[in-house]
Amino acid sequence: MAANKALAIRVDGRFKRASAPKSRNGCLTCRFRHLKCDEAKPVCQRCQDDKMKCDGYLPPKPRVFKGTRKNKEPKTQAVTVVNPPIQRFDQTPLLADPERLHLQHFLHWTAKQLSTSSAATNFWLCYALPMSYQFDAIRYSMIAVGASHRAFMSHSLGFGRPEYLQRPVIQHYNRAISSILPMMSSPTQGNMHCILICCMLFITCEGLTGRYDELLKHLAAGDMILRSLQDPTTAEESTMTEKLVSIFSQLCLESSDFMKDPNLPGIQKWCSKDAKHSVNDIQPFESLDDASHAIHKLRLLHDFAPQDPDRENGRENDKAFQGALNRWDMRFRDMAERDIFHWTDEEMSQYYSLQLLRRYFQMYIDSYADQEWENPTDQTILPFLETAELVAAPLIGIYDSNDVAEMHTLAAMDMGDWGSCCSDSDDESVYGELDPPLTSPVGIPAMIEGLARKAGVTSKRLECFS
Incomplete structure (x- = not known):
């Protein structure tokens, strides 16, 4: 059953949240946007009204039933081994909240801009993401690119590059490199595929930060690995190699004009085999x-x-x-x-x-x-x-969802509902509906600045405003 929609009522001149049971069963999109979800199935009405893609709901947690005490069991019992299910990225206990946010940004925004393919065939969602559960280097690289892309979007909208976004880029970039180094001594097909995926993510990260010389070095390193890559022996390895070569051929086309030697024999070798x-x-x-x-x-x-x-x-x-x-x-x-x-x-x-x-x-x-x-x-x-x-x-008209989140927070503060918007609940948008922000990125910094001035606080999104 869909949760009741939270209302904002005026008490003593201030808006306060009407009492209603909290729900943590909202869709992934509303939870990511910090909005109240109506929990309609299969997709929520709020996402449809906002013309957003609803990412659906998490599977329900399995119920744990207390078993009744049984009679004395025999000493020898058959042991059943159950393979644990693959964890979703938002359920990974190893990731802190900021890391999870950068990874979600990569999967929700960056991956769809790195590849023009649909979500059903997108390389980063269908091939690289499953491998990130097995290889930490890929996960670290995705987090670094997600943080770098957020910093890039912040800078392009008129903000600077905030320190809290620059720091995780360097940290996870270095972690990814440290995880790759041991693989170089064990050049299995899986390890080489992992290194090539990280190489493409490094190229993306360097491009977002403007380090184009380093970008070309990573492209040349990937070509060298492809030159020595062995022929695949299974259908899965063959498919992965084909996808990697396809993306590298696209990167080669976009970057070779800036290279002293545009010949990349490793990529050309695999294209000739196709x-x-x-x-x-x-x-x-x-x-x-x-x-x-x-x-x-x-x-x-x-x-x-x-x-x-x-x-x-x-x-x-x-x-x-x-x-x-x-x-x-x-x-x-x-x-x-x-x-x-x-x-x-x-x-x-x-x-x-x-x-x-x-x-x-x-x-x-x-x-x-x-x-x-x-x-x-x-x-x-x-x-x-x-x-x-x-x-x-x-x-x-694409703008960073974090800008919208802060505008909602500042509006809630101005309405006197600061306590609810600072809580750790999943439904932070408990105030009345706001008018949609400007569709042009030009007006977003001015809008946030005005809301911050009305609320009497300093905006985190404007801390590096230039």
Whole structure:
């Protein structure tokens, strides 16, 4: 049964919470946002009203029944070994509250921005997260990236980089490296996969902190590991290797232009072994992930430099790349005609991202073509910009959920309900509904500053405001 909604009543000029039984059975999204949940099933109404994705509810705890005293049992009994279930990330007793918060941020926000794949096929949620239960290094790396991403978002909204977010980045980054070092002496397939996952997370962390030289060093280190990686012996190892190579090929495409030597033989070696996506294949792609892997592999294995047509076999290679890109586009469009009506919003976002990459390649080729365009902007640049707007549309207006949480806290203080918003209960939002904050990040610092001034306190989110 859904819990009764808490009401705010005025007593002696102040708002106080109406008496109601506390409930700790709210959905994961409302608990993460520190909001009162109506506990509707299968998804809560509050998440639907706020247009948020409801992450559902934790499974109920098993009841413990007191057994009745039995007769004297025989001395020899059969011993039953029960394997413990895998713990969820929010139930891991080894994580302190701040660590759990950074990990949840990574899984809820960062992972979905690192990969354009839907949640059902997202590498970080479907492959890296299960491995984090076995390898501490992956979990430490995820926490470091989550904290680094929170600091990055805080800085991009006009705040500085708070010390309480910078400190866990360094701590868990160093813990991850310390956990990796013993694995180097035992190069099993599982250990190498763990190191490669951490390597990609280190690349992300360095990119968020602006240490691009270190980013390129980690990319080169990952390529060296892939160069010496043995062929997989099981289906699970083969799938993991394929996913790792796919992500590394994407990182290579995004970063190789900034490297002195853009050749990465380890990544190229595994892309060359992939016989699934032949250049001459004309069948529609099976999925968006297959299309993504194919276009990154296409760019990685082909000589593509239309700005230098006089290089050895330059014009022939550019013409071959254009033909391969046209075949990829044909397979991509055939897949879309077959499946587009069944795609979710996440899959549509991935579709537009791949379409943007394809149009970027075409724009780059057309910019150096000998053909004279009547209107070069409309012919070469406009299609790319139109697709870029479609890709950027879901990202416009995203703000850090911690900003919203503090605005709620400051509003509660101003209404005289400071005691309830400081309690350790799961339903801290016990005051009346507030108007939604500005959808543009530009107005958030000013809004928090105004609420903090009214409440007569100093905002933690503005402590490093610049």
